[in-house]
Amino acid sequence: MVSRRLVPFPPRRREARTKAHQGAACTAHRHAASRASERRFGVPQSARRPRCAAYRGLRTQGLRDRRRAHIREAREFHRQPQGQGACRGHRSLDRVRTQCSQTTLRRRARPRSAHSRGFRVSPRDFGKVAVLMGGRSAERPVSLKSGSMVLAALKRKGVNAHAFDPKERGLDALIAERFDRAFIALHGRHGEDGTIQGALELLGIPYTGSGVLASALALDKWRTKLVWQACGIPTPRCELLTRSSEFHAVATRLGLPLMVKPANEGSSIGMTKVRSARDLPEAYALAANYDRLVMAEAFVDGVELTAGMLGDAPLPLIKLETPREFYDYEAKYVAHDTRYIIPCGLPPDAERIIQDEALRAFRALACSGWGRVDLMLDHAGKPYFLEVNTSPGMTDHSLVPMAARRAGLSFEDLCLRILELARLGAEGGNRVE
CATH class of the missing domain: 3.40.50.20 (Rossmann fold)
Incomplete structure (x- = not known):
């Protein structure tokens, strides 16, 4: 006759057997819960025991391509419903998506234009x-x-x-x-x-507009040039002027004509186009009335262009023509004989290249939101960037509203779009490419 009795496992074997059994059970549950959703990615679930039955209406989780420019892949996690009777497992709820799905608002498909999109904020x-x-x-x-x-x-x-x-x-x-x-x-x-x-x-x-750092840099034309030179962005040669400067030597090094301007003023205030070295001291004295930092800049003979910026996209280029010596304060705000040519007359491919370079110059200073980049195009077709305006004019003579109108935005819609871009910590997401 055969006697049967339970034979206890040694303590170590029992512990190992128990852990192995629990691990197998958890693995079985995990694969049963999400095998269909994770077949392609193999992303593991939590090894802990869930508190309720697994929700089987899951989307697959893994890397997802973002549909906006310059945004890298990001991991997308499971989304589950929220509300009474919803799962309370270990996967977190997507409240934003749930709230959006419960609203009755439905946005129509937006146009492809980067500037004629509907506004997301009432x-x-x-x-x-x-x-x-x-x-x-x-x-x-x-x-x-x-x-x-x-x-x-x-x-x-x-x-x-x-x-x-x-x-x-x-x-x-x-x-x-x-x-x-x-x-x-x-x-x-x-x-x-x-x-x-x-x-x-x-x-x-x-x-x-731009944040603290970008605003301070962009208004300071001297330091703007230092950043651009370090980034390989073309900008005219320049020198700082003082009372003790050898003005004739400066004129020899930079060539004539040249521009003398206060480094921290806008709207061409205090700026002079100098054609003779003997006029340099007077031009310096005028600029020094507005700023202690005065610079002389080599003049680029060619076409004057401006590129408005709105969000992450450049606006159409505008070509400027004036019968005056240069595009000074009078030409900008008073005169009626200044010509604003849009389209600028460049081939589309050439305009796109300059727009991309202007956007690069804008970002190099950590600028964001909106603004304007001024440049000269020499006779060989090479752009030279002059400055960035982080709070451009919004008058009836101003350039950004003109470019926005060409892109399909009325003045009112432009103001709304700029206001929509308002935020704190504006330098946080900028990048230099």
């Missing part, structure tokens, strides 16, 4: 908007005109916009009056040099 969603205008710089009159036109455009679109002049009111009023966003229509010092941007960062109010 005018009421902007909240209370301060249009910053005026300020303390030499460009105050232009800023007041730009700001007035922006303010009127935003109001026509239903935005709760209000004028705000930092010269007349302290910035603490932005908090006291509960402003939600700021549209910067200030020009020159204290408006484009990173000063107001830094204040808004501290106040936590999203603002339009």
Whole structure:
């Protein structure tokens, strides 16, 4: 007769057998739960025991190509429904997608144009908007005109916009009056040099245009050139001028004619085109009235072009022609004989190449949101970049609205698009290519 009894496992064998059994069970559950969804990727699930039955309506997880330019692949994880009776397993819920799916809004397919897309934000969603205008710089009159036109455009679109002049009111009023966003229509010092941007960062109010670093760099034409030279971006040769400079030697090295300009002013204020070395001291004295940093720049004979920037895409190029010595303050804001030629007359491929280079110059300074890049095209067709304007004019003579109109954006829609791009920490996502 055969006697049967249980034979206990040694402790180590029992432990090993138990772990092996548990691991096999977890693996079996894992593959049963998501074998169909992960057959192509083999991405493992959690080895922990789930608290409820696996949800079998999963999308596969793995690397996904992003459909926007310059964005690399990103890992996409499982998405599960949310609400009463939904799974409460170890996979997190996608609340944003669930909320979007529950709404009744359905956006129509947008046009392919980078500039004629529908707006993702309702005018009421902007909240209370301060249009910053005026300020303390030499460009105050232009800023007041730009700001007035922006303010009127935003109001026509239903935005709760209000004028705000930092010269007349302290910035603490932005908090006291509960402003939600700021549209910067200030020009020159204290408006484009990173000063107001830094204040808004501290106040936590999203603002339009470039951030602190980019604004400070772009207004300083001397340091702009240093960055561009380091990045291999073509820009005219230049030298700093002082009272003790050997002006004849400077003229010999750079050639004549040449441009003398204050390094930290815009709108061609204090700028002179010098044709003779004996006129250099007077040109220097004029520029020094506006800035302690004065530079002489080699003049590029050719076509003057400007490239507006909106978001991550350049606007159509504009060719500038004026009967004056150069495109000075009078030609920009007063004269009626300045010609703005758009399309600029270049072959489409040549224009695209210059637009790409202009965007590269814009990004090299960490600029973002919107702006304008000015350049000269010599007779050989080579571009030379002059400067970046991070808060361009928005008057009836201004260039960015002209280029936007050519791209299919009205002045009102342009203002809305710029306001939509308002944010804090503007330098965070920039890259140099």
